[in-house]
Amino acid sequence: MRTLVVACHDWPVLAAGAPPDEPAAVIRANRVVATSPAARRDGVDAGQRRREAQGRCPGLVVLDADPARDARAFEAVAGALERFTPRIELSRPGLAAFPTRGPSRYFGGDEALAAKVAAAVEEVVAGLGWPGAAGVGVADGAFTARQAALSGEARVVVPGGSAAHLAPLPVAVLDRPELADVLVRLGLRSLGAFAALDPADVVARFGADGQLAHRLARGLDERPPATAPPPRHLEVAGELDPPAERVDVAAFMAKGLADELHARLDADGLACTRVCVLAETEHGERIERVWRHEGALSAGALADRVRWQLDGWLNGPAAVRPTSGVTRLVLTPDEVVAATGRQLGFWGGETAADERATRALARVQGLLGVDAVSVPEVRGGRGPGERVARVPAAAVDLGAERAPAPGAEAPWPGRVPVPTPALVPLDPPAVEVLAADGALLGVSGRGYLIGEPAKVSFGGGSPAEVVAWAGPWPVEERWWDPEGRRRRARMQLQLVDGRALLVHVEGGRWAVEGFYD
Amino acid sequence: MARGAPVASAVRLFDTGVVVVPAELRQVADRARPVTLARERTLPVVEPLRPLLPDGALARGSAVAVAGAGATTLALTLAAGPSLAGAWVVVVGLAELGLAAAAEAGVDLRRLALVDAPEPGRWATVVAALVGGVDVIVVDGRALLTPSEGRRLASRVRERGSVLVALSPGSLPAVRRPGAWPADVTLSVAAGRWEGLGAGHGHLRRRRVRVEAEGRGRASRPRRADLWLPAVPSPASPSTGSNVAALTTTFDPAQEEGSTVVPLRRAGRAAR
Structure with missing residues (x-):
């Protein structure tokens, strides 16, 4: 299907209000998701870790990801596109498409339409201080059109020329x-x-x-176009009484509607790849958007999109803002495909227990904030605190199989032997490891002990006798990195009262890295 | 017939067109009867911990307190059984918890979530939100909880069938006023003896601890067990990758399970 795509690669940065000539990156779950052109010139790229990005570009402005903010800002572009056609499909903030068959004929061909759309979009993004940030492409399919649009200008791929263009x-x-x-x-x-x-x-x-x-x-559409419209009974609608003035009230209803829609689709063995969200106010104003997703939209993702759409409308500029609260929400699946289902792990993946736990953790996130819940991620490393890291639960799919980070399976020579300390203080408390003569125990530059450990004193308290020990195990990590380099020697100590510690010495200071509790 | 006549007349009197068939009635009764006894609703624990618990399993809806030197490893081992059986484990507070140690104890990291410590007055609210949704909840036993909050939490746990584990790590500084966390069973670890570490050689391998269990109700008979901690030999973390093994000799705990002290050559000074 002949499609026009408007694409802005840097939309999250633009929406966050950073100027294009300043290095800035939007970070989600410690990974770069979008960068400004200035940051890209310094070598910052999507997928990098925050530290790595900051290392490449010390002046980098780090912005938090916020899809609702992106969507709110993109509403201006969507509004500009609505002047050309009423049927806009949004994939995500920064990426919009519409079929060109009707508009092209009306505006005098693909080239003329693309030029007009590009001018209208340019007016919006230049107004935000990012001239030339969005591109427009017309081609036989959405994918080819998007690639054409990402070149940054208005480009029309001739009918049948998709494969050659790609x-x-x-x-x-x-x-x-x-x-x-x-x-x-x-x-x-x-x-x-x-x-x-x-x-x-x-x-x-x-x-x-x-x-x-x-x-x-090959320049074809993702899947052959559906010929039959989806059955009407799948549409779900809800009335809001009293009218919702705030986004969260309407979004709450949207979640319920999305769940219901999913239950109906499930009953028919279908999945929804494109859904039309219609909101109506008391005064008859309406906003209708079509959301598309390459995979199938889950209930949560669908509710998110409804929220983005309403956020852009209800909190948008005064020109587009409705004059009264939302009274009606309608979700209509626009394109459905047979649900092939997600391949579950051999040992069971999603189970009822996973779903219950996900709900309970969402409640806790509501109580304490989204960042209060984290999940372990196997990263690999030598020290007890490095092998498994905590990542925000919001950044992962709970209950799904999570791939270990690269390096998790690496051998890590010199790592602390199993068992690993069960308690790893976040801020290793200082401790004094003393030799038999009462002097502080030293480790030479070659990694040999000067003396033998005899006593351990916590914070100047009465010393406890060491009955067994091993080490030192010297570790020098990231010696090539002036900031991240660490040179340490670790020892295991067993105290007379039965406690066992993993201590390390770094720069002449001893600290407890872990308690074998 | 003499008895049938009044019944027939009663049926006629209340005739609403629907006659309840006794077979169906029996089916309904079967469905409504609480056939699951409390002792059948349990979560499995790993083999070495069975002697410590009534019926050799964690009863759903119970609260367990774990304290003493080695309590953290014991609590992780306690959570490992349900985790391996597919249950979710959520740890509230205890930012120091070693996640690698949790994996070694047998907790499935895919079904482990960590909640930051709530503000002092909100522990009960946060834990109550998790009860019912999560099977095993491990909380910092040192966190303050008022007795009335503790009672309410205990009844909620009993009703919803989760297991609440209040862990007071022995190696961390104790607090003056520990919280009144509910406990149907209290597991206290005493008398630990490490093996594997010598004077300048070897490395810590495991320790022999004596765990004493006492409690209320079905757990009121005191129990005692001597066990090894870590209790499960970790399949995921071969120790051959460690520098000690690399420095001296290849050593596989799985092969040398029976031996007590493994003589390793002296590292450090003696290597010269």
Whole structure:
């Protein structure tokens, strides 16, 4: 289907209010998700860790990710596009599309339409201080149009020319890092090379997702267009009485509606890839947006999109803001596909227990704030506190199989032997490890002990006798990094009262790294 | 027939068109009867801890207090059984908890979540929000909880079938006024003896501890067990990667399970 796409790669940074000539990055769960052009010039890229990004660009302004803010800001672009056609599809803030068949004919061809849309969008983004940030592309499918739009100007790919347009692009644009990695190792660096494979071979090797990627690379739509409209009974609607003036009140109802819609879709064995969200106010004002998702929209993701849409409308500029509260919400699935289901782990994945726990943790997040709940992530490392890190639960899919971080399986020579201390103080308390003569125990530069440990004194208290010990185990980490380098020697000490400690000495100071409790 | 006549007339008197068939009635009664006895609603624990608990399992709806030197490892081992059986474990507070140690004790990290310590007055609210949704809740036993909050929490736990574990780590400084966390069973660790560490050689391997259990109701008979902590040999973390093993000799705890002290060559000074 001939589609026009408006894409702004840096939208989260733009929406956060950072100017384009200042290095800035939006970070979610310690990973860069979007950068300003100035930051990209310094080597900051999506997917990097916060520390790494700050290392490459010391003056980097770090902004927190906030999809609601992005959506609110994008409402201005959506409003500009609405002047061309009433049927806009939003994939996410920063990416909008509409079919061009009608508008193209009305405005005098794809080129004329693209130029007009580009001018209208440019007016909005230039008003926000980011001239040239958004691109417009027209092509036979949404994927090709998006690639054309990301070049940053108005580009029209001739009908039937999608495959040729995509052929020189690298496979990384498929947004499937694992697949792209394999393809590059197989020597298939461009989409053209990937597209030249036999579809049957691609399915055999890469499965359904690979087949989808292959369709994209060949310039086809993700899936053949649905011919039959979805059954009407799937539509869900809710009345709000009294009218909701605040977004959270309406969003609460949206969550219930999204759950109901999902229950109905489940009953029919369907999944929804495109949904139309309609909100109506007391005074008859209405806002209608179509949201699209490459995968299937889950109930939570759907409720989020309703919230974004209402947030942009109810808290937007005075020109678009409705004059009264929202009284009616309607969710209509616009395009449904057979639910192929998610492949569950062999040992069971999502279970009722996972769902209950997720709900309970969401309640706690409501009580203490989103960041109060974290989950472990295996990272790998030498010290007891480094091997497993805490990551915010909001950043992961609870109950789903989480891939260990790269390096988790690495051997880590020199790591502290198993068992690992059960208590790892966040701020290692200082301790004095004394030799038999009462002097502070030293470790030489070559990693040899000067004396033998005899007593341990906590915070100047009465010393406890050491009955057994091992070490020192010297560790020098990140010696190439002037800021992150650490040179330590660790020892295990067993005290006369049965306690056992893991202590380390760094710069002549001893501290307790862990208690074997 | 003499008895049938009044019944028939009664049926006629209350005839509403629907006659309840005794078979269906029996089915309904079967469904409504509380067939699950309290002792059947349990969560499994790992083998070494069975002698400490009534029926050899954690009763759902019970509260356990764990204290003493080695309490943290014991509490993690206690949580490992339910975790391996698919239950969720949530730890509230206890920012010092070693997550690698939790994995080694057998807790499945995929079903472990950590909640930051709430402000002093909000512990009961936060824990109550988790009860019912999460099977095992481990809380910092040193956190302040008033007796009335403790009672309310205990009844909520009993009703919703979670297990509340109040952990007071022995190695962390004790507090003057510990919270009144409910406890149906109190496990106290005493007399630990480490093995594996010598004077300048080896490394800590495991310790022999004596755990005493006392409590209320079905747990009122005092129990006692000597066990090894860590109790489960960790499959996920081979010790061959450690520097000690690399420095001296390859050593696999799984192969040398029976031996007590493993003689290792002296590291450090003696290596010269």
